[in-house]
Amino acid sequence: MTSKNKWLSTPYIVWSVVFIIVPLGMILYYGLTDATGAFTLDNITAIASAGHAKALRVSLFLSLVSTLVCFLLAYPLAMILARMQTKRHNFIILIFILPMWMNFLLRTLAWQTLLEKNGVINHVLTFLHLPTLKIINTPAAIVLGMVYNFLPFMVLPLYNSLAKIDVNVINAARDLGANHFYTFIRIILPLSVPGIISGITMVFIPALTTFVISALLGGGKLLLIGDVIEQEFTRTSNWHLGSGLSMVLMIFIVINMILSAIFDKDGEGSML
Amino acid sequence: MKTVAKRIYIALIILFLYAPIGILMVLSFNESKTRAKWGGFTFKWYIALFQNEEILRALFNTLLIAFTSSLIATVIGTVACISMTGMKRRAKSILMGITNIPMLNADIVTGISLMLLYISLGIRFGMGTILLSHITFNIPYVILSVMPRMRQINISTYEAALDLGSSPIHAFFKVVFPDLLPGILSGFLMAFTMSLDDFIITHFTKGVGVDTLSTKIYTEIKKGIKPEMYALSSLIFVTVLTLLVLINLSPTDKKKAE
Amino acid sequence: MKKELIQLIDISKSFDGQMVLDELNLHIHENEFVTLLGPSGCGKTTTLRILGGFTGPDKGRVVFDGQDITQIPPNKRQLNTVFQKYALFTHMTIAENIAFGLKIRKKSKSYIDDKIRYALKLVNLDGYENRMPDSLSGGQQQRIAIARAIVNEPKVLLLDEPLGALDLKLRQEMQYELIRMKNELGITFVYVTHDQEEALTMSDTIVVMNQGYIQQIGSPESIYNEPENAFVADFIGESNIIPATMIEDKLVSILGTRFACVDTGFGNNCPVDVVIRPEDVILVEPSEGIIQGIVSHLIFKGVHYEMEVQACGFEWLVHSTTLFPVGKEVGIRVDPFNIQIMNKPESEDEEAVIIDI
Structure with a gap:
């Protein structure tokens, strides 16, 4: 507990250097060299080639849409949950973590069964004499898969930052004459910024870089940037190109990290 | 009226999250081998499950890695949290920044970066590499749940224990550790869950012939998932659900025990 | 008598089936400093929240300036609240905090700037406009919370244990500041506290509450000197509460000895409680006392000695500037007007006393 115990941090520092810093250095090394080990920027500029640029564009678009949908679904939910009794805190977190105990691939696969032309949802819709859904193997299904998988990562930070707002701060705004809308815009929303930033980061990055969801729900028709990188490593074994493209992805990741460092200094928007 | 609308909204979100899980459970009792058709009720996949050595092997690997990696991550993470209290502000914030990187x-980037590391160090891919990778991405979850508890701890209680004659180690385990315990436990559980659900990082750091449930399912997707998988997943899910319900149903007992 | 500004009429409120307020009636006048005083759970904060509009009563009405405001939301009420832990907007500067209500009322920029300067001057924090709330001490944050409320020129200021988080010295300073502000602004203060000293120092009127009922309403002097029941006597200051019998008007039997008193109208041979403040118990030579006892305890308290005297099977608490050592036999005397006679409570919960101020 005192400064003489500093050596206690050694195992973790060593671990971080070996398994976090050095591996990122490896990506930089591979990304900036070719097969002969000579310096090159080709692996990075490869992102501009028609196929890669399109994959990046599609990924960016789909992940932005997913993040937005997640945010719009999660914010009202988090507000409702945050105003419930605080002793239910752990229970609320459990509800959103529990699905992770069912394998992520299987859960996503189950959406095929739900969404298919003769799937469960369409059976229900037909029974209700409603028009059927035709979204399987479309970008819409990919967005749905992303929203489904990453929604908890939006809800939990939002819930945590909203639950931390003192009820009396909201009461004070009302007391000073603010109506519900003004209170929301000027008080609740700004105070939840750490949660919003953290939630966006936790959804946007995995959505941008996923390579499984598109394969399972998009019918393999759309190639996302994650699919491209995965193939460079597992099939074509062009690690240099794969690393170069990863470095492009890391630009977005770094932007996100900087944003969270600015807006969430104390880790108030953390998930747990 | 308003509360009714709120309840309906919560219910719809929960339905959205749990509908696929319900589907998988139904499929685990499906006589027909394809997902598309209901062929009648059967228990046979549950029986077949326990004769399918590949799946049982993958299950064993998954649980072994989840347990070992979260245990090691919990120890490293907790020790790191304790040591960070004695650090200068700047050093601490740098270390916390690094901690956040894997989160x-x-x-995919974490996965390939570790893969490149193992290749250049000449480490053979297998259970060991999966384990190292899982520890790496598990530590942040432990630190993030222990750290808030650490901040709440009143240093005076520790000093009081020293004052009353206990050794620093004894004082730590008697006074500080019990306060940290809830954070440590939830960190461990979180790490275990994350490890169990991970596919992408395992995908890049596993060796040929070694499979966890995730990677096994991934290879099965192309040829069709074996219904035994549904049965196994349902079993795991129901077990965890039951445990959690039991824990949550007895909050009064828990309070008394405290 | 000044004009009545607020009437709480037959207010009842329960949470989860637990009665917090039971048919409470309270009238508050213009420019009055009213303190709701009581132990935690007595319903004082709930009363304040009903006034502020943060929670609605199950039954009853809130009338403000002749108008029923029971259903009016907080943002439409002409009262402002100072919250227990200040509830400042941490993402805004001090100036933005103070301007919050004025901007909603669409005041001009120059008006707002003037008001901010005026309010900061009033709370002795000139020049703090651009600081953030987190950079201020507790006492300073408290004063900003007050400034934020009063710039809106409310007719009533509601204060929920505003000094509870401050240390003793700061609390005493703030008490004087609050009295000064109330006199300068000429508005009504409704103040909630569990600190009897704070209530006695600041209030024009004290409302003593317990278990959802009003126990007594009155000036600090009357509450202290003439408590109406054992609860009030026990809660306000230290006192000797002794079971006794009223023999006839102006004569009471305490522990079997007859004492002269000044109260009348209790009837003959009626069981009562008497309250005698420790500073009103006079210790004399045994022969000069009405009853005799032995000093069993002695503590020096600075302005006086605190002693316990065993007499007639009761332990008398005595404050005196004269020292009587432990073991010494003493006589006890009490002046008739210092014996306060109270009715025995009819039930354990103690019935509500409903009186107009």
């Missing part, structure tokens, strides 16, 4: 970084 904020894309899984």
Whole structure:
């Protein structure tokens, strides 16, 4: 507990250097060299080639849409949950973590069964004499898969930052004459910024870089940037190109990290 | 009226999250081998499950890695949290920044970066590499749940224990550790869950012939998932659900025990 | 008598089936400093929240300036609240905090700037406009919370244990500041506290509450000197509460000895409680006392000695500037007007006393 115990941090520092810093250095090394080990920027500029640029564009678009949908679904939910009794805190977190105990691939696969032309949802819709859904193997299904998988990562930070707002701060705004809308815009929303930033980061990055969801729900028709990188490593074994493209992805990741460092200094928007 | 609308909204979100899980459970009792058709009720996949050595092997690997990696991550993470209290502000914030990297970084980038590391160090891919990778991405979850508890701890209680004649180690385990315990436990559980659900990082750091449930399912997707998988997943899910319900149903007992 | 500004009429409120307020009636006048005083759970904060509009009563009405405001939301009420832990907007500067209500009322920029300067001057924090709330001490944050409320020129200021988080010295300073502000602004203060000293120092009127009922309403002097029941006597200051019998008007039997008193109208041979403040118990030579006892305890308290005297099977608490050592036999005397006679409570919960101020 005192400064003489500093050596206690050694195992973790060593671990971080070996398994976090050095591996990122490896990506930089591979990304900036070719097969002969000579310096090159080709692996990075490869992102501009028609196929890669399109994959990046599609990924960016789909992940932005997913993040937005997640945010719009999660914010009202988090507000409702945050105003419930605080002793239910752990229970609320459990509800959103529990699905992770069912394998992520299987859960996503189950959406095929739900969404298919003769799937469960369409059976229900037909029974209700409603028009059927035709979204399987479309970008819409990919967005749905992303929203489904990453929604908890939006809800939990939002819930945590909203639950931390003192009820009396909201009461004070009302007391000073603010109506519900003004209170929301000027008080609740700004105070939840750490949660919003953290939630966006936790959804946007995995959505941008996923390579499984598109394969399972998009019918393999759309190639996302994650699919491209995965193939460079597992099939074509062009690690240099794969690393170069990863470095492009890391630009977005770094932007996100900087944003969270600015807006969430104390880790108030953390998930747990 | 308003509360009714709120309840309906919560219910719809929960339905959205749990509908696929319900589907998988139904499929685990499906006589027909394809997902598309209901062929009648059967228990046979549950029986077949316990004769399918490949799946049982993958299950064993998954649980072994989840347990070992979260245990090691919990020890390293907790010790790191304790040591960070004695650190200068600047050193501490740098270390916390590094801690956040695996959480904020894309899984695919973490996966390939570790893969490149193992290749250049000449480590043979297998259970060992999966384990090292899982420990790496598990530590942040432990630190993030222990750290808030650490901040709440009143240093005076520790000093009081020293004052009353206990050794620093004894004082730590008697006075500080019990306060940290809830954070440590939830960190461990979180790490265990994350490890169990991970596919992407395992995908890049596993060796040929070694499979966890995730990677096994991934290879099965192309040829069709074996219904035994549904049965196994349902079993795991129901077990965890039951445990959690039991824990949550007895909050009064828990309070008394405290 | 000044004009009545607020009437709480037959207010009842329960949470989860637990009665917090039971048919409470309270009238508050213009420019009055009213303190709701009581132990935690007595319903004082709930009363304040009903006034502020943060929670509605199950039954009853809130009338403000002749108008029923029971259903009016907080943002439409002409009262402002100072919250227990200040509830400042941490993402805004001090100036933005103070301007919050004025901007909603669409005041001009120059008006707002003037008001901010005026309010900061009033709370002795000139020049703090651009600081953030987190950079201020507790006492300073408290004063900003007050400034934020009063710039809106409310007719009533509601204060929920505003000094509870401050240390003793700061609390005493703030008490004087609050009295000064109330006199300068000429508005009504409704103040909630569990600190009897704070209530006695600041209030024009004290409302003593317990278990959802009003126990007594009155000036600090009357509450202290003439408590109406054992609860009030026990809660306000230290006192000797002794079971006794009223023999006839102006004569009471305490522990079997007859004492002269000044109260009348209790009837003959009626069981009562008497309250005698420790500073009103006079210790004399045994022969000069009405009853005799032995000093069993002695503590020096600075302005006086605190002693316990065993007499007639009761332990008398005595404050005196004269020292009587432990073991010494003493006589006890009490002046008739210092014996306060109270009715025995009819039930354990103690019935509500409903009186107009």
